[in-house]
Amino acid sequence: xxxxxxxxxxxxxxxxxxxxxxxxxxxxxxxxxxxxxxxxxxxxxxxxxxxxxxxxxxxxxxx
Numbered sequence: 732x733x734x735x736x737x738x739x740x741x742x743x744x745x746x747x748x749x750x751x752x753x754x755x756x757x758x759x760x761x762x763x764x765x766x767x768x769x770x771x772x773x774x775x776x777x778x779x780x781x782x783x784x785x786x787x788x789x790x791x792x793x794x
Contacts (some may be wrong), residue, residue: 747789750787755768
């Protein structure tokens with residue numbers, strides 16, 4: 732399981748996810764796409780998805 736940070740403060744995954752989905756919705760990203768990005772960002776190979784999530788101020792450290 733990875734670690735989730737909002738502006739360098741660690742937070743639980745559900746809280747990070749809620750913030751991501753709120754950001755995605757307010758930026759015109761539909762929910763299925765936002766889910767796909769979030770799930771991919773938690774994988775080792777999800778560099779591009781982590782970049783997108785970082786735009787919401789959330790950093791994901793993979794295990």
